[in-house]
Amino acid sequence: MMHVRRSPEEIAANRARYEEHQKKGLEFAPKTLPGPSPVPASAIAAAAIIHQETIPGGWYWSTKLLRGEAIRIDQGEGNSTVALVAWNAEDTSERINLVDTAKVQWTTALGKGRVIFSDMGRVMFSIIEDSSGAHDCLMGGSTAASNAAKYPGEKTRNTRDNLIIIAVKLGLDRRDIPGILNLFAPVRLAEAGGFGWQGKRSNSGDYVELRAEMDMLVGFSTCPHPLDPDPAYQPKPVVITRYKAAAPAADDLCRTATAEAVRGFENNTLMQA
Amino acid sequence: MSDFIQTSPARTIQNAVQDHFIPAEAPWSGVVRKGQTIRIEDSLGQQAIDTLFYRADDFSERYSNQDTMRMQGAAYIGIGTKIMSNEGNVMLTMTADSCGRHDTSAGACSCESNTVRFGHGTKYLHACRDNFVLEVSKHGMGKRDIVPNINFFMNVPIKPTGEMTIVDGISAPGDYVELVAEMDVLCVISNCPQINNPCNGFDPTPIRVLIWDGED
Ligand SMILES: [Zn+2]
Numbered sequence: 001m002m003h004v005r006r007s008p009e010e011i012a013a014n015r016a017r018y019e020e021h022q023k024k025g026l027e028f029a030p031k032t033l034p035g036p037s038p039v040p041a042s043a044i045a046a047a048a049i050i051h052q053e054t055i056p057g058g059w060y061w062s063t064k065l066l067r068g069e070a071i072r073i074d075q076g077e078g079n080s081t082v083a084l085v086a087w088n089a090e091d092t093s094e095r096i097n098l099v100d101t102a103k104v105q106w107t108t109a110l111g112k113g114r115v116i117f118s119d120m121g122r123v124m125f126s127i128i129e130d131s132s133g134a135h136d137c138l139m140g141g142s143t144a145a146s147n148a149a150k151y152p153g154e155k156t157r158n159t160r161d162n163l164i165i166i167a168v169k170l171g172l173d174r175r176d177i178p179g180i181l182n183l184f185a186p187v188r189l190a191e192a193g194g195f196g197w198q199g200k201r202s203n204s205g206d207y208v209e210l211r212a213e214m215d216m217l218v219g220f221s222t223c224p225h226p227l228d229p230d231p232a233y234q235p236k237p238v239v240i241t242r243y244k245a246a247a248p249a250a251d252d253l254c255r256t257a258t259a260e261a262v263r264g265f266e267n268n269t270l271m272q273a
Numbered sequence: 274m275s276d277f278i279q280t281s282p283a284r285t286i287q288n289a290v291q292d293h294f295i296p297a298e299a300p301w302s303g304v305v306r307k308g309q310t311i312r313i314e315d316s317l318g319q320q321a322i323d324t325l326f327y328r329a330d331d332f333s334e335r336y337s338n339q340d341t342m343r344m345q346g347a348a349y350i351g352i353g354t355k356i357m358s359n360e361g362n363v364m365l366t367m368t369a370d371s372c373g374r375h376d377t378s379a380g381a382c383s384c385e386s387n388t389v390r391f392g393h394g395t396k397y398l399h400a401c402r403d404n405f406v407l408e409v410s411k412h413g414m415g416k417r418d419i420v421p422n423i424n425f426f427m428n429v430p431i432k433p434t435g436e437m438t439i440v441d442g443i444s445a446p447g448d449y450v451e452l453v454a455e456m457d458v459l460c461v462i463s464n465c466p467q468i469n470n471p472c473n474g475f476d477p478t479p480i481r482v483l484i485w486d487g488e489d
Contacts, residue, residue, distance in 0.1 A: 003297060003317070003479050006468070011475040018470050021391060022438055092417075099338070099380025099421040102437055104389045108378070109435025119402075119416075121385030138348060138378055140339025145361050160361075174359065175333050179421055189431050193349040195342075226343055263389045 021259075025106035029258040033113035037129040041207045044072065048243040055222045057235025060162035062170065062219040063242060064089060067272070070128065070211040070245035071218070073183060075203045078236040081225035082183040083141045083159045085166075086116075086124055087176070089215040094118045095178040098137040104260045108189075110135050113257045115264060116181065116210070122271060123264040124216060126254035128245070129209035134186035134199050141180045142223045150226070151233045162221035170217055183208050185225040197227045211245045211254070213268055275316055275447030280369050283488045284310070291484040297477040298466035300404035302411065304329050305454040308487030310368065313425055313462070314449040316481050319442040319474035321427035321465040323381045323401045325409075325420065326356060326364050329457035332414055334358045338377040338421040348431055350375040350423060356452065359420075364458050369451035372444045376429040379439065380421045381405060382467045391469040404463035412459060424465075425450055427472045441471045453487075 050069065055061045057080060065071060065086075073082055088094035097119040102108045104117060111133040116125040141159025142150075163177050184206060186199025212218075222238045224230065248255055255265050277286045286292070290309070295301045297320075305311045306329075313322055328334035340357035342348055350356075351373065356365040380386075383402035387395040405419045426444040431437045466477050 005478075006476045010468075014468050014475040015471065017391070018475075026436060026438060093415065095417075097380070097421075099378060100383075100386045100389075103379045103429075103439075104386055106438055107435045108431055108437050117386070117389070119383070119385070119419075121383070121387075121389045138339065139343045140337070143340075143361050146343070173333070175335075176417055177359070179339050188433050188435070189348055190433060193347045193431075195346055195348070260389050263393065266393070267385065267388060 024259060032257050033111070034253070036133045037112055037131045039131045039205045041072065041074065041129070041131070044241055044243050050242045050244065052239065052241045055220060055238050055240065057237055058157040058223050060166050060219065060221045061240065062166045062217060065212040065216045065218050065242065067212050067214050068245060068247070070209055070243055072207055072209045072241040072243070074207045074239040074241070075184060075205060076237060076239050078204045079230065080222050080236045080238050081185045081228065082238050083221040083223070084181045084183060084218065085163060085178050086216045086218045088118060089217050092172055092176060092217065094120050095176070096124055096181065098179045098181055102137055105258065108137055110137060113253050115254050115261050117264060121264060122267045123213040123261065125210040126213060127208065128211045128254060129207065132184055132203055132206040134184065136182040136185035136187035136225065139182065139187055139195060139226060141182065141221060142226050146226050154233055156233045157223055159221040159223045162223065163219060166219040182225055187227060195227060197229055214271070278447060278449065280451060281488065284485050289483045289485050291482070293482040295462065295464045295480045295482060297479050298399055298464060300408040300461070300463050301482065302408045302459060302461040304457060305460055305484055306457050307454050310451050310453045310485045311460060312449050312451045312483040314447065314481040314483070315372070315426045315444045316446065317478035318444050318446040318448065320444070320478045320480060321442065321467065321472035322425040322480055323463040323465050324423045324425055325405065325461045327459040327461070328358065328364070329459050332412065332418060332459070334360045334362070335418065335420055336364065336422065338423070341377060348378055350377055363455045365452040365454050367450060367452050369449065372426055372448040372450070374428050374443055375450070376424040376427040377421070378431065379424060379427065379429045379437070381463060382465060387469060395469055398468070399466045401463035401465050401467070405461060408461050424472070439470045439472050442474065
């Protein structure tokens, strides 16, 4: 077997550079990020509102979202997880990529000040407000099988089927469904690697605001998270408000908080020039 | 190359039906039939092996990292892990693992994500996504078919706070995983070329893939 090893000098130089990135990523950024947004949310100016949609519990909705617009996703009256997927509106082969989102930001914990990446190294969303700080990018959504096991004998709707419907109605298909971001799902990992639901069950009044950093198609499903501790299937409605966001300032939190976000936005600029 | 390790009386180097050497940084793909066992061997140690699976007769059914993690109730892959598809079916079951740490939450490296992680100067370095694009294109698939993958032998601890970082792999020369196929699957591998993080000890190395027929 022929294989030539890299030189110890090359390896040492790469390691030193990685450790510098790692130190910044793990130690610097968390200190610069704010805590959760205050509850209740402040009112959105009526003139800025483009559309408001109430999705019944267990249902789906999709919308076009243009760069510079934002969505407020509001729990309203209680506990609901909102599964979110997104595609670049101009090239749907570019889509939300949660493994890259976690990896490049050194964390699976997404909250105010973080951004959400596509598979092409570009920023899709800035998380400009977030009152819960409890989201799940690992576990995916419910399926017909997971609901049948959890709610035996009940007629329920599930996130997998909701997303298939969304994708197909947009002219896409099953192959286009990316990994799912579960908003309002306090999933945490124990040291041994097992998942748990570490948080309050009701998120009444909690909200997230995502600013679109490219033109997108965005899909939502409001079925209970597979780990939702409520033994009954009773998802609540979720209110989504699409509005014209304020233009980001030069010191915009999401665009400047981390070196990774800065470089991601540089990639956006190249596409949007 | 490391010595062959026999994990079953039926699995010898002589009776493997396929035996592939995959050079450092290269892609590979091949079909594993239901009942066959595939061994993926980290020949020289500390090499991340990015892997995807597709149902052989319907590529729209493919590996799903979220379904796999959800069905496990855990973030790491190990002996007994059922490798799940996006349609909720078991594609393969991991039957042997001499290493003990494999990732499926960090995805594959790409030229694009490298620019974000390590700076724009790393854009023109060969990356797993390019390997995957080349390899799946042989089977009529495209970029939209490339989904979050398994990283065999990659060590990505996730803390209860969510903090996540790629650290040195713990695989030794000759470490292997074995998976028995529960359906006919197309296996697509990118033998990761990444030299900007410790997933390969900053030194990508060759791997070996062996396939055996079922024992009964
Ligand atoms: Zn790679």
